[in-house]
Amino acid sequence: MAAKGGTQVNFLDAIKQAMFEEMERDPTVVLLGEDVGVYGGAFKTSEGLLAKFGWERVIDTPISESAIIGAACGMSYLGLRPIAEMQFIDFIVCAFNQITNFVAKGHYLWDAPAPMVIRGPAGGGVHGGPFHSANPEMYFVHTPGLKVIYPSTPYDAKGLLKAAIRDNNPVLFFEHKFLYRRIKEDIPEGDYVVPIGKAAVRREGKHLTIVSYAAMMHTSLEAAEELANEGIEAEVIDLRTLLPLDSDAIVESVKKTNRCLVVHEDTKTGGIAGEISAILCERAFGHLDGPLTRVTALDTPVPYAPTLEDYFLPNKEKVVQAARELARY
């Protein structure tokens, strides 16, 4: 995943670079959201953009998520490619109707493409509490007309955000805030995109397949490392895009390993593990040597106290234990 000859960039800077380069490349790209301009965004992902591109292209808005997303949609109808930032992705539900009924259905119903991106920091593990830690991706994975991206590496974050901006469809782009400053990797100089809808094999293995995405991809890789010490070779697949889901990549891997463990930070019921389970039943039932296994967050809101949140979230130990049992099955 890391390219040679590049510079070390963290997840935040990768996002910033993507927006900066796309705004420079294409004057139809604009950014709007709460505190994205003068302040540079709550996480500083848009720092410097206002100074470079001005008030018309970097728009500080009132605290009105429906208005932000509605306006971005209207702008896209005239050929602009707006990026709408949700200060925390938790607040995206304030614009739920605007996204699911207006933005998502336009192309199907009246042939109106809405080339726009809705992006923002998501996920837990940083003790943000129940309203600053959400993983609301599945509300939107259930909405035909949207694309949903949730990357795990700076390289992918940059390449996928660029692809999202250039896509003619509304794309939801989730950024795991736990990763913002915690991981760095070499990113090549110059322009590149990562295709939407393609999973990546992060580690090859033959005993079981671990499917994951976002922060849990790293947890899964750590678990795979420990499992390898015990002689269990896990293949780790990073979904990167949740809608459209790269089901071919999952099916192909499971046909090889015959076992599948899905790890996600989203809550269990209605999480993408259920969908993957159904896909494998439909397309690889005869290849399964064990039950599809899930390691996910609890079916509760995200609690605040570190003891509670740690218990709520999946972690390496939980993944290792589930993988061991599955490998033995």
Add this chain to the structure above:
Amino acid sequence: MAKALTKQQHLDLYYYMRLNRAVEDTMVKLFRQNKIVGGLYSSLGQEAVSVGTAFALEKKDWLAPMIRNIGALLVKGVPPRDVFMQHMAKYDSPTKGKDGTSHFGDLDNLHIVSPISMLGDLIPVMTGVAMAGRYLGQKIVAMTWIGDGGSSTGVFHEGLNFAATQKAPFVLVLENNLWAYSTPVKRQVPVENLADRAKAYGVKSFIVDGNDVAAVYTTGKEAVELARNGEGPILIEAKTFRRMGHAQHDPAEYVPPDMKKYWEERDPIARHEKFLFREKLLDEKGKKEIEAKINALLEKERDFAENSPFPPAEFAEHGVYCTGDDCHKIRAKWERPVSEVTPPKSSVSAVWTVQGFGAGKGSGGGSAPIHFGDTEKHEHKEVAAVSNNGAKSAVKKSAKPAKKTAIARKAGR
């Protein structure tokens, strides 16, 4: 105020109101013949609002109709067959049977944005249309409508406030027809004039007799020109009445008979016709000609609609996503130099310029918050500042706002 209307304009308004009503009358017949798949909504008695406001727009302008704005669609250039076929779920309809009623649009030619059934959402969307038009230098105005009922939604307020902060070239027509389904406006909104809500957002507003088409047009024209000249958004409250039920299924027995009668006597078409006859702009012969023209047109349009097939079943799975350039070539239409919005011209100093700040007596010219500053005796030098809508502007002398601040402060004690 806008200039007096020409004879032709008066006649056009009459024609479109008649066409609006005739299209809807035809659809009532189709509905009774079971040829309309879903619900049918009526704008009987409200034609002047749709027609008068949409008539104030130019061809390049954008609109988004609500359910009772078929008149606006007709004025914008939608052929009646499209309206019929939408309701009949035909394959040749603008949405090819995927949606009904006035839920269709046209981005490329007519500049119409399709509504959804949830009320209020069009307000921020059309604000975005207006902002994008300004950004691209197109000098367009965006217009949409909302009912008295829809003005209670959260997104109405979010949208209007955002449009106001952006000074968007946007006109919102609040069609107060006194009923939100079965609930009278007094139970929805505890203010006499819904236009008063504009004040809360610092938005200019008008109140107009929604059953007087010439007045609606004149007000609409003024609002559109104000918005085009940077004084938007504008709110127009058009006072009118919904003479039918919420939709065909609803006999509206909850409406007092006297109220119905009162408004029937103020029918916008009869009223305008009377005016045209009195002013000798129209006579019986001319009226007959208009009727014959509309009848001939609608017969043809209805035939076409009835002969269009339903969409093939498997069409249901098509078109969820744009597949790229083969599907839609998305190109913005620039009517200003792109260099204005790209570096180095677009680059600014990334700080807020807050008018009047720091000049207060109590602050010693220092850093007191603006709310406490008595700026009466201090005047700013005119310095270049960058306003939020991107225009370079000079900071106004602080004398006026300062007075207001001082008064407000006294009143507060």
